[in-house]
Amino acid sequence: MARKFLYIVAGLVVLVLAMLLAYRIWGMQIMRAVMVPREAFQPLQPLPANAYDDPKMWIARPDQTKDNPALWTPQGAAKLAPPAQKAAVFFIHPTSYVTPLGNAHWNAPLDDAESNATARRFVLSQASAFSAAGNVWAPRYRQANYGAFLTTGAEGDQALAAAYRDVTQAFAAFLKANPTGPLILAGHSQGSRHLLQLVREQVAGKPVADRIAAIYAVGWPISVEADLPALGFPACARRDQSHCIVSWQSYAEPADPSAVVESFERKQGLNGQPRKGTHMLCTNPITGTFNGNAPASANIGTLDARAADKPAHLVAGIVPARCDTSGVLMIGEPVDMGPYTLPGNNYHVYDYSLFWGNVRDDARQRLAAFTKTH
Incomplete structure (x- = not known):
């Protein structure tokens, strides 16, 4: 009986190892097969012209004084005096509509409870880093399904x-209100x-460009040669520079x-112009x-939110940052941030969390x- 049990355990270990190996080799192919919606794309009806006059269309805005996720601060974050002049912060949350096995639409319904809850968590863990610099406005929107990034189809x-x-x-x-x-x-x-x-x-x-203190386009590749010239803003070269663009993509x-x-x-x-052969913008979030x-x-x-039974808190001194020649940001050896590391040691989900304190300061x-100067 004991020997049979050991055989079962050994078999399960081999199965798990085989699954992990398959994930490492065919991870992206598996994700495409599972995550890309199978329905035909259906054009969305435009929102009413005044849709965003409704506070319910915002995950965060400054008049939400109760239960505003952007006003959250983790344990260990220093209490800071308000800046001499606050900025208005427009924050666009990442993809939170992830629906596997084809049971999905190409765009998230505004009343999808799960994607709304996840988007709120992203605002809490990401946009909150900007609340010490100003008032955060984070809209709801009918975001594209995660599978939209995995297909080469027109959908x-x-x-x-x-x-x-x-x-x-x-x-x-947002501009009308600010x-x-x-x-x-x-x-x-x-x-x-x-x-x-x-x-x-x-x-x-446009005139609004003169009001831009900084742009944080994190977790999306930007070509220094083929994208920046069309944006009208340079890459940020130092931390005391304004009117510039910050971007990085984190990998262990x-x-x-x-x-x-x-x-x-x-x-x-x-x-x-083609992006092939150009350089990806990499801002070091620690040095700016x-x-x-x-x-x-x-x-x-670094924002540690792994434990469900403990408050999220900041931990200093555990994650380095090095811009690689490939254009991505290397964080050294893998660090346990939670279960959402992507294939290739891609810490995309944790781009902000890895450097929450530094982003706040930046x-x-x-x-x-x-x-x-303004």
Whole structure:
């Protein structure tokens, strides 16, 4: 009986190892098979023109004084005095509509409870880093399904275009509510993709561009040569610089960013030129500089939210940052941040959490630099 039990255990171990090996080798193919919606794309009806006048269309906005996720701060975060002049922060949350096995639409319904709850958690863990610099506005929008990023079919681009139309409406309402003063624009992943298109089409070359203290397009690849020229803002070269763009994509070592590089190189840049052979923008979030290397000791706060029974808290000095020649940000050996590390040691989900304390400080410093000259 004991021997039979050992055989069963050994068999299970072999099965688990085989599954892990298959995931490492065919991880992206498996994800595509499971995550891409199988229904035909259905065009979305436009939202009412005044949709974003309704506070319910915002996950966070400054008049939400009760239970506002953007006002949350983790244990260990220093209490900071308000800046001399607050910014208005427009934050576009990342993809929270993840529905496997084809049981999904290409765009999230606004009343989808699960994706709404996840989006709220993203605002809490990401946008909260900007609340020490200003008032955060984070809209709900009919985001594209996660599967839209895994397909080369037209449906993926159609879903993203539909989501972007909601974002443009939200941005117009944001500007209407904040007609003067400095602005910080931020996003992550899908949110950063929409943000870059928004900057190119709604900000660059327009009067509102003069109000931009900083742009945080985190978790989305940006070509220095093929994207930045169309955006009208340079890459941030130092922490006391304002009116510039910050971006990084986090990987532990050994890293395999091939999926991101493949997607990056497949399409043209925002200036119409090929991205293939160009450099990805990498801002070191610890130093606030273009490229560069920083030891873990300089990281003033990684957000640890792993334990469901304990409050999230900041831990200093555990994650380094080094911009690699590939354009991605290396964080050294894998660190336990939770269960959502992607294939290739991709810490995409944790781009902000890894450096929450430094992002908070970065936004305040760039805002201070901006207000000195405006």
